[in-house]
Amino acid sequence: MTLSFFDQFMSPILFSIPLSTIALITPWLLLPSASNRWLQNRTLVLRNWLISHFSHQIILPMNTIGHKWALILLSLFLFLLSLNTLGLLPYTFTPTTQLSFSLALAVPLWLATVIIGLRNAPGLSLAHLLPEGTPTPLIPILILIETASLLIRPFALGVRLTANMTAGHLLLHLIATATYVLLPLMPTVAILTLTLLFLLTCLEIAVAMIQAYVFVLLLSLYLQENL
Template structure:
């Protein structure tokens, strides 16, 4: 029973082809594409409005130097949203339930923000390791604590995304198994449980979007400290 619950988080293979690679390519089909028509379609208009609002809200507190990351972080947010929602479709796989993939996204981007801070303003970047007005006796301890907190940031990004999606998918699978078991025994209870399953699926869609936004928002906050 335990293995069957966690089989959904294993990277499946089909005819020797890893479906993880295919699922990573698929989200790009859903991104808005330019059109040759004079007027955009309703879908393209909504997509452009959403991207514009997200970019405006994310980069509002950043200075001009941080706006260079607009294309990268906006594309990352759209990419994560589509990857997070892949697991809600039948016979698909959610790549972002794999910690290795999330760390592969979080570590290079976090390291890029740190390198930018060290290159452009090394004094201010190193100043974050020691708050102003710290007593002399606490200086070594605080430097060690702030250094650990700095290096734990990418792992917090990856673990947060993995844990939230894993917990949601496990809960959906458990409730769906309960519906299948209760259906021949107590149809009324099974129907009520199915309603709960639908509500849980809607909640998981919201979680998939929110976690992608939180991932990018935290990266923008790390960038704000270094530009």
């Protein structure tokens, strides 16, 4: 039986329980609870530092109305960060490699930013569809182009996250298979391939963190345009 490399992106089932469900629940169980102690553990200190710097980078450029989204954006960032990094462990599943999951996050949140813009500042939101100083003959064409660009945004969010996570996992799978095959045949080449696999794993950890940040950052920029 020949297995495809893309079979790893299918949600596995263990004891009649989909691992995708466990992967979605696990991040919330791993987050440490707050403590009233003056001296906290390293995990809480690291989490508080991450939350502080993330809030400074994302929330500070927005106005007061955008600060109401702080909790949503922060929770989304921690959730995606946990899913992406936990998916790198053996015998786990990465839900963000599924386009349906990424679009389920991107489309409602993007639509919420558009609705907020149309409700609070409809003139400002519609002004983005026509750049200032556009010649009159080009107005209909530019409106169609900007409308298409606006509607493509949620798909770009979801596809970017899914494509990056899928490509990284697939590349790791290919290099790991090559290392396993070359080990009995050419040990020296297998060691070099194993070194490359280790470096790619470090790179994939960085990509998992960056993609969670980029997803939330772009969403905050969309929100900032409509406030």
